[in-house]
Amino acid sequence: MEHVTVDELDTFPHPLDATDGARALADALGTTDVAMNHYTLAPGEAPDGGYHTHLDQEEIFYVLEGTVTFDTDEGSQEVAAGEVVRFAPGDYHHGENDSDEQAIVLAIGAPGRRHDWDQLRVPVPCPNCEDVDAMGVDIAAGDQGGLRCPECDETMSV
Numbered sequence: 536m537e538h539v540t541v542d543e544l545d546t547f548p549h550p551l552d553a554t555d556g557a558r559a560l561a562d563a564l565g566t567t568d569v570a571m572n573h574y575t576l577a578p579g580e581a582p583d584g585g586y587h588t589h590l591d592q593e594e595i596f597y598v599l600e601g602t603v604t605f606d607t608d609e610g611s612q613e614v615a616a617g618e619v620v621r622f623a624p625g626d627y628h629h630g631e632n633d634s635d636e637q638a639i640v641l642a643i644g645a646p647g648r649r650h651d652w653d654q655l656r657v658p659v660p661c662p663n664c665e666d667v668d669a670m671g672v673d674i675a676a677g678d679q680g681g682l683r684c685p686e687c688d689e690t691m692s693v
């Protein structure tokens with residue numbers, strides 16, 4: 536059994552700089568088949584770097600405190616403390632704390648302890664490929680926000 540106290544875990548630098556309040560519960564617990572992050576979001580912070588989907592992972596967000604607003608392909612959805620949302624693989628979403636109060640949200644993803652960056656998509660069409668309507672994220676570009684076409688490897692900055 537692994538047993539941790541969330542408040543005692545160090546936060547980790549968010550790869551896309553979306554929040555200072557991310558804690559990697561999956562790492563702390565040594566999970567093998569599920570991803571789990573705990574986010575303490577100041578007003579304006581987000582658990583993710585922008586509107587995206589994972590082709591390889593479903594995601595569940597359980598709001599523990601405050602309110603998180605999710606942009607989805609069905610419009611904007613406020614999710615309050617005590618409420619839970621789930622996004623299937625391929626469902627675009629972006630969460631953000633649009634309120635004036637702190638929000639806390641638990642993010643659970645599966646299968647797999649981490650999503651594969653190669654399976655991340657943002658809804659931007661490739662300038663070269665007529666049939667590619669979603670680009671991958673070039674994580675090596677870091678703050679440059681680089682995108683990479685999964686078909687032709689064209690890169691672009693955003």
Ligand SMILES: [Zn+2]
Nearest residue numbers: 661664684687
């Ligand atoms: Zn392309």
